Amino acid sequence: MLKDIFTKPKKKKYATIPSENAKNDVPEGIMTKCPNCKKIMYTKEIRKNEKVCIHCGFHHTMTSPERIKSLVDPESFVEINEDMTSLNPLNFPDYMEKIEKDRQKTGLNEAIMTGTALINGHKVVLVVMDSRFRMGSMGSVVGEKISRAIAHAEKLSVPFLIFTASGGARMQEGVLSLMQMAKTSTALKKFSTAGGLIISIMTHPTTGGVSASFASLGDYNFAEPGALIGFAGRRIIEQTIREKLPDDFQKSEFLLEHGQLDAVIPRNELRDRLTTILAIHEQEDISW
Amino acid sequence: MVNELEFEKPLVQLKEKINELKKFTADSDVDLSMEIEKLEQRLAKLEEDIYINIKPWDRVQIARHPERPTTLDYISELFDQFIELHGDRLYGDDHAIVGGVAFYRGKPVTVIGHQRGKGTKENIRRNFGMPHPEGYRKALRLMKQAEKFNRPIICFIDTKGAYPGKAAEERGQSEAIARNLFEMAGLTVPIVCIVIGEGGSGGALALGIGNHVHMLENSTYSVISPEGAASILWKDASLAKKAAESMKITAPDLKELGVIDQIVPEVKGGAHRGVKDQAAQVDSVLFQSLRELSKLSSDQLITHRHEKFQKIGAHTVLTEML
Numbered sequence: 001m002l003k004d005i006f007t008k009p010k011k012k013k014y015a016t017i018p019s020e021n022a023k024n025d026v027p028e029g030i031m032t033k034c035p036n037c038k039k040i041m042y043t044k045e046i047r048k049n050e051k052v053c054i055h056c057g058f059h060h061t062m063t064s065p066e067r068i069k070s071l072v073d074p075e076s077f078v079e080i081n082e083d084m085t086s087l088n089p090l091n092f093p094d095y096m097e098k099i100e101k102d103r104q105k106t107g108l109n110e111a112i113m114t115g116t117a118l119i120n121g122h123k124v125v126l127v128v129m130d131s132r133f134r135m136g137s138m139g140s141v142v143g144e145k146i147s148r149a150i151a152h153a154e155k156l157s158v159p160f161l162i163f164t165a166s167g168g169a170r171m172q173e174g175v176l177s178l179m180q181m182a183k184t185s186t187a188l189k190k191f192s193t194a195g196g197l198i199i200s201i202m203t204h205p206t207t208g209g210v211s212a213s214f215a216s217l218g219d220y221n222f223a224e225p226g227a228l229i230g231f232a233g234r235r236i237i238e239q240t241i242r243e244k245l246p247d248d249f250q251k252s253e254f255l256l257e258h259g260q261l262d263a264v265i266p267r268n269e270l271r272d273r274l275t276t277i278l279a280i281h282e283q284e285d286i287s288w
Numbered sequence: 289m290v291n292e293l294e295f296e297k298p299l300v301q302l303k304e305k306i307n308e309l310k311k312f313t314a315d316s317d318v319d320l321s322m323e324i325e326k327l328e329q330r331l332a333k334l335e336e337d338i339y340i341n342i343k344p345w346d347r348v349q350i351a352r353h354p355e356r357p358t359t360l361d362y363i364s365e366l367f368d369q370f371i372e373l374h375g376d377r378l379y380g381d382d383h384a385i386v387g388g389v390a391f392y393r394g395k396p397v398t399v400i401g402h403q404r405g406k407g408t409k410e411n412i413r414r415n416f417g418m419p420h421p422e423g424y425r426k427a428l429r430l431m432k433q434a435e436k437f438n439r440p441i442i443c444f445i446d447t448k449g450a451y452p453g454k455a456a457e458e459r460g461q462s463e464a465i466a467r468n469l470f471e472m473a474g475l476t477v478p479i480v481c482i483v484i485g486e487g488g489s490g491g492a493l494a495l496g497i498g499n500h501v502h503m504l505e506n507s508t509y510s511v512i513s514p515e516g517a518a519s520i521l522w523k524d525a526s527l528a529k530k531a532a533e534s535m536k537i538t539a540p541d542l543k544e545l546g547v548i549d550q551i552v553p554e555v556k557g558g559a560h561r562g563v564k565d566q567a568a569q570v571d572s573v574l575f576q577s578l579r580e581l582s583k584l585s586s587d588q589l590i591t592h593r594h595e596k597f598q599k600i601g602a603h604t605v606l607t608e609m610l
Contacts, residue, residue: 219433221377256375256381258375258380259375259380276369
C-alpha cells in the first residue's frame with residue numbers, strides 16, 4: 001500500500017545468516033579488517049606498510065617469510081636445518097596429523113626458520129618463529145634448531161638475532177618441550193660467555209616457556225608495540241587471584257614500564273635501530 | 289634576561305639601565321654614547337667581580353638552575369645515534385636515570401646519567417632526578433653490558449640524591465647503591481664520571497666510581513644538601529647558605545681535597561648560558577680522559593680505580609699530633 005512507503009519497514013523476524021557460499025563471495029585476501037580499529041583496507045595497502053594498520057598503527061602478525069623479507073637485505077637469507085621435523089615421542093594422539101596439517105597450511109616444516117642473513121650489510125644469524133604453526137609452540141625441533149643456530153653464530157662470530165612468537169612449550173611433547181627451555185638457555189649461556197651478542201625481539205605473542213627462556217635472555221630485549229608478552233596466561237591469573245586485570249596487562253608497553261624491556265620499537269623503525277646496534281657492536285677497537 | 293639568579297641582580301639592573309639609555313639615544317637627538325660606554329665598562333668590571341669571586345651559595349644556585357643542561361642535553365650534543373635502553377629487568381623503569389648506547393667520536397660507548405626534568409610535568413615524571421632502586425639497577429645492568437662488550441662507560445651525575453621514599457626503602461635503596469659501588473669497582477672497562485649539576489650524596493656516588501671523576505666549575509658534590517646539613521647541624525634549614533660556605537661542596541674545594549680529577553670550565557654565568565659551548569668544554573675533558581684510560585689494560589683499570597678511592601680521606605696517627 002502507498003502508506004507503507006512512509007513508514008519504517010518492520011523489523012525482520014528472522015536474522016539472516018549468510019550462507020557458506022556467500023562468505024566466499026569476496027575472494028580471500030583482497031581486503032583486511034584491522035582487529036584493533038575495525039577499519040577495512042586493501043590487503044595490498046597494509047602489506048606495503050609492513051603489515052602495520054595504516055589507520056591505527058596496529059601491528060598485524062607477520063609470518064616468518066614475511067618477516068625475513070621485510071628485514072634483511074634482498075636475497076641474503078640462507079636457511080639452515082630447514083628439513084628438520086618432529087617425531088611423536090610420547091605417541092600423543094593426533095599429533096602427527098596436526099603437524100601435517102600445519103605443514104600444508106604454512107609451507108614450513110616447523111614453527112621456526114633459522115639461517116644467516118645480512119641486515120644493512122651486517123651479518124647475523126637470524127631466527128624467526130612463526131605463530132601459524134602450532135601457535136609457534138616449542139617442541140624438540142624448535143629447541144634444536146635454536147640451539148644449532150646459536151652454535152652457528154658462535155662458529156661464525158656473528159650476532160644472534162631472534163624474533164619470538166610463541167604460545168609457549170608444546171604440550172604434545174610433554175617434558176621434552178620443557179627441557180628445550182634448558183637446552184636453549186644453556187646454549188645461550190655458552191655463546192654469551194664467549195662474548196656473543198644476543199638480540200631478542202619479542203613479537204605477538206611471546207608467552208609461557210619461550211618468554212621464560214631464550215626470549216628474555218638477550219643483551220637487548222626489544223618488543224613490537226602491543227605484543228602480548230608474559231609467562232602465565234591472563235585467564236589463569238584472573239582465575240587464580242580472582243581479580244580483573246588491567247587492559248594493558250602483559251602488553252609490550254606494560255613490560256617496558258615494569259623494567260623488562262630495553263625498548264618498544266615500531267616495525268618501521270626496526271631495521272634502522274638494529275643497524276645502529278649492530279654497528280655499535282661491530283667496532284672492536286676502542287683505543288682513542 | 290630570563291631566570292636571573294639572586295646574586296646576578298646588580299648585573300641585570302645595570303644592563304637594563306644601559307639598554308634604556310641606548311633606546312633613549314636612538315629616539316632623541318641627545319648623544320649619550322659617552323655615558324653608555326662608561327656604564328659598559330662598569331658592567332664588565334661588575335661581571336668580573338661577581339663571576340670570578342663567586343660564592344659557594346651562588347654556585348649552588350647555578351647548579352640548580354632550571355635551565356642548566358642535563359644529561360640528555362649533553363648526550364644530544366656529544367653523542368651520535370644514541371639508543372636509550374630501559375628497565376632493570378627486575379621491577380621497573382626509572383625515568384630519573386637514563387642510559388643507553390651510542391657513538392662518541394665514532395667509537396661505541398655506554399652512557400648513563402641522572403635526568404632531571406625541565407618543567408613541572410617532566411620533573412614529576414622523572415621524579416626531579418631522584419632515582420629509586422630500579423634506576424641504580426638499570427644503570428648497573430647497562431654497565432655490565434658495557435663490560436661484556438668492552439665499551440667505556442660515561443656517567444653524568446646530576447641529582448639531589450636518591451629518592452627518600454617508602455617504596456624506595458622497601459625495594460632496597462641502600463642495597464642498590466651499595467651494589468653499584470661494589471660492582472663498579474670491579475668493572476674491566478674505563479669509567480669516566482662527570483658531575484654536571486648537583487652531586488647529592490650516595491645517590492650521586494652510585495654512578496660515581498670512575499677512573500676519572502670530573503666536575504663542572506659550578507656544580508656541587510657533597511654528602512648532603514646544604515639545607516639538609518643546616519637542619520641536622522643547626523636544626524634550621526634556612527641556614528643553608530652558611531652550610532654551603534662551610535661544607536666544601538664546590539669543584540675547586542673538591543679538587544683540593546683530591547676527590548675529583550679535573551674542573552671543567554663553565555661558560556660565564558653558568559652552563560645554561562650556552563649549552564653548545566659548555567658541551568664543547570665537556571667534550572674536550574671527556575676525550576682526553578678516554579684517551580688516557582684506553583691505554584690501560586683491564587687489570588690496570590681496576591687497580592687504578594681501586595687506588596684512586598683508597599687514597600681519599602684525611603687521617604694521621606696520634607704520635608704525630610704531639
